[in-house]
Amino acid sequence: MHYQRTIGLIALALLAASCASTSNESSYRARAVELMQADFRTRGIASVDRLKQDETQALCSQYRDQVPPEIAERIRTSNLAAVKYPADGKFLGDWKQGEKIAQTGRGLQFTDKPGTVNGGNCYACHRLSPQELSYGTIGPSLYNYGKIRGYGPEVQKYTYAKVYNSQAFVACSLMPRFGHNGILTEEQIKHVVALLLDPESPVNQ
């Protein structure tokens, strides 16, 4: 009886301690958000609205991108549900255009003019065509992407969705959600998919 009560009290104390640390962290987070809203200013095309987080961004920030399984599932599900597939049912554009989109990181910075055509900047993080030696390593190598996975319609659809919204498959992926957040247009994403999945693309040579 006495022993049980002690255990109960310890459990209670532990619970209180863990709540306290969580509420501390969330109060720092709230203060950080307040400060950021005060200390960033709209410049050019980059308005302070950009500081507002959607649910995915807020959860990934809170968990430092290491979300528990049930929250990961929630993020994947809501992002997958938001994928808009092309109305014409076609996923493959022109790989040559895709290569250009993969090379440029232009767009959406406060120094960019309105109307700038955005790039995908794929090479910043991925290896793609073997001719391009200046590639980053934040994401995996995509060399031989189609050769390895096949060129069929299911792979095409998955690849389109992955570029459109990476978090439909990997919660808190570091990769931008290019379609979901309007960085690339449907047509541009098709070109990028072609770079990955056209058998003629240098990626698959």
Added chain:
Amino acid sequence: MTMKRLATALLLGGLAAGAGLAGAQDSTVEEIEKYREALAEGNPAELWEARGEELWRQKRGPKNASLEQCDLGLGPGVVKGAYAQLPRYFADTDKVEDLESRLVTCMMTLQGFTREEALKNRFGGGGKRSDIEALVAYVTSQSRGMPMNVSTRHPKEREAYEIGREIFYYRAGPHDFACATCHGKDNQRIRLQDLPNLTKTADARRAYTTWPAYRVSQGELRTFQWRLYDCFRQQRFPELEFASEASIALTMFLAKNANGGVYNAPAIKR
């Protein structure tokens, strides 16, 4: 700064201008190699350091006063070693300040400048020179060779650190980027550029102790505040206000993570 070092720095400026013209005849690689050799001999940051020291001693502003009585944390007028302990809490302003914000405070209180005047040329370039960049170059040079020793003992220092950490992990904007996206893992690169993992001691030390830096690509000396401002530009965020509380909090997080690293700036970077 000795005359010889000054001469080297001036020669370097001339070489940089000449390299563009000579590029048509010689191979680019050869020119870059020559340029790198020249860089190793003298860092143009010395020009900013020298101008900053002059500015520090010069009587300026409505109050016609120098900055020689400015308290950077180790007492009025003590410059040696001050930067290695910044940011820190200052009782007179009841705030945590980094070097840039503290210089602004001193320019206002000692010299009588308004905040707007003090911040007017916060970034040099296009023919206009920045007093802040020069002053930062001078003050930081006086901590060279000293270990970083930033305190989080005061509750406001602790708070700044914790808020800075939250900002570091804050994902937002069209690209969902946080500082941590590029600087939260080991051995990552963007294109061929290595990215320090600023949450790990060794990388945090190496990165933080080499700012400010003379940027060869810009021909300017850039402060740590500039580094943050430009990172957020690439993050597709709106513009971070210079010397703002948010910027100081983030600096606190990064500086504290670099504690123990031997300070070695102003440096030179591409």
